[in-house]
Amino acid sequence: MANSAAGSNQSYLTQYIPPKGMYEQFEDESDYFEKVKEWGLSTKKEFWYKDRYQHCLVTIKGYEIFGETAEFNTLVIEFPDGTLTCIHPAYLKEMQSSSFGKEIIQQAPGDGNSAVGMKTKKPKAASSAETTVTAEKPAKKEKAKKEKATKLVLPEEKVHFTATVKQFALSWNHFNEDNDEVVVFENVRIEQAEPIEVGLAWGSHSKTLKKHELEPGQQLEFDGKIVKKSLPKGKDVEDESMLLDVSVAYKINNPSKIAKK
Structure with missing residues (x-):
């Protein structure tokens, strides 16, 4: 636990990515265990979070759903001080390894790593070919709108x-x-x-x-x-x-x- 205490002094250096508004929460304990199993995590209540600035136990508070068919999840985890951030399930799973973190500690400051385990990249200028493709998208968007209109409106509750x-x-x-x-x-x-x-x-x-x-x-x-x-x-x-x-x-x-x- 010494690592956790030492890391808390520099926790403000961690780049947090808070959830965007409301996020999915677990209905009960069985729902929680089913979800963490889907994400490839062990069925426990606390997981290690490791970066160059802190090494502490976090809890999974819920998850965000994304993707065209809603097949992807981003976890919402809570730090000991109550701060929430988003992280990819596979990245949190990697953090549970005892060998994880050795390379991160050796990285130079300002490398752009974030809590979701991705490096920020400068936006790439669109090429002429990409501009042509973009011009063809309105028709596809119209088709997508028609398809969405036929989708079921699902109740949020049980x-x-x-x-x-x-x-x-x-x-x-x-x-x-x-x-x-x-x-x-x-x-x-x-x-x-x-x-x-x-x-x-x-x-x-x-x-x-x-x-x-x-x-x-x-x-x-x-x-x-x-x-x-x-x-x-x-x-x-x-x-x-x-x-x-x-x-x-x-x-x-x-x-x-x-x-x-």
């Missing part, structure tokens, strides 16, 4: 679902570089005053779901939270029946109150 188990599949987890088993649902419907027909959705084959010994064709009802997140296709899968041949754009998190129909 809702009640009915669905049918379509199949089990393998999905590539780029954080831990391995395949995870998931459940793919069909005929997914959000049951409310004005029901929403979702169609296909997927979710982690968690311990909660495994307890119910689900089978393809099984009809279910449950509570959960739905988000826009595409199902990554599995890699190097020997059993091709564990690969899905259609795209799935929505993910269901933390199903509870599960009942077979």
Whole structure:
């Protein structure tokens, strides 16, 4: 803990990147453990943060979602003094290694390293070819606007679902570089005053779901939270029946109150 105390004196030199407004928070402990597992981190409450100026324990307060299909996350971590900053999950994972930091300490001051583990780069002037490509983008933007207009407006809170188990599949987890088993649902419907027909959705084959010994064709009802997140296709899968041949754009998190129909 001596390193942590010594580092706190220079913590003001760390380049913090605070979250932009509101960020996703964990619903409960099981949600937290499921997320850190997805990010390839160990299931614990504190992690080491290391840079040239401080070496201390931080906690994960939540995460930001980005990417066209919302498949990427940036973690929001909290330092002992309450300061929040954003960091890529893979970079925080690297910091847990005992060998991490030796090269950083030797770097010259003012190297531009930030809390997300990237160096800032000067903007590059657009070439004539890039200008031509940019001129062709308005048509694509119009198409994108039309596609967005047809997207479902998803509720932010937990809702009640009915669905049918379509199949089990393998999905590539780029954080831990391995395949995870998931459940793919069909005929997914959000049951409310004005029901929403979702169609296909997927979710982690968690311990909660495994307890119910689900089978393809099984009809279910449950509570959960739905988000826009595409199902990554599995890699190097020997059993091709564990690969899905259609795209799935929505993910269901933390199903509870599960009942077979």
